[in-house]
Amino acid sequence: MPELPEVETIVTDLKKLISGLKITNVWSDIPAFQKIKKKIVGRKILGIERKGKNILIGLNQDKTLLVHQKMTGHLMYGKWKRENGAWRSILPGPMRDDPENRFIHLIFFLSNGRQLALCDMRKFAKVVVLPTEKALKELEQLGPEPLAKNFNFKSFSKIIKNKHSKIKSVLMDQSVIAGIGNIYSDEILWLAGIHPVKKATDLKEKELKKIYLATKPVLKRAISARGSSYIDYRDAFGKKGKYQEIQNAYGLEGQKCKKRDGGIIKRIKIGGRSAHFCPIHQKL
């Protein structure tokens, strides 16, 4: 679920909320997660950063808590109480009676009395504690960060030009660019005016440039909107993102293209994923 904008939103918030705190206890109903308890209880949280869609929580003694939220995972900061076998938020706010609470599978108890909870309906999320060096090594295969200052057209086009897959799939390939998934690949191609099925290797210099130039604005706008909450994404405070209200392609099948070019947004399958595009201004 969470792509770069959603992960960036949570990381920015968590930096302010949990940096400097100690982890005092860990609860989980998933055996794999229960094992991390003895590795991190008593450790201090030094800092938090994002790499692609990964969240790295730096701990003392050179350990890193590596979290990938995959499809439906999201971290929330608050306070929950176990009631009748379920976790219930006891703070005022949107988490109070959010049905999402029933999917809490992991809780870190913090030294200020608050908790960091992982909500994950489909249980795909990855949470591991590794020596920092190892964690960084695991993420070595990630492509460049599209929002970094050194993300330039030359390196961007060089990687993409010789890929033989469809451009949408290439944009979602984490080793090509880090952080782009199904929603934002649709949005980037809509803004660039490129058909998602087009083979990357067939793109002309001018078309590559359009994609490159569309990438940053789409991601930045999504970060400003605090991400998309198509189904279950929540920010650290249990609030939904607003990008789905300003989307141009994703999830808009059958609606008029917002470019007012007379197109009706079409939905097709690409590599097993749904792709949305305007057949008028995104021609093959």
Place this chain on the structure above:
DNA sequence: TGCAGTGTTGCTTC
């Protein structure tokens, strides 16, 4: 009722 579809990734297959 049952089954296709869902924002990700990595393993298997060709």
Place this chain on the structure above:
DNA sequence: CGAAGCAACACTGC
């Protein structure tokens, strides 16, 4: 080797 297909899981909507 690179590209494509599918499974991991739980739930929703047609």
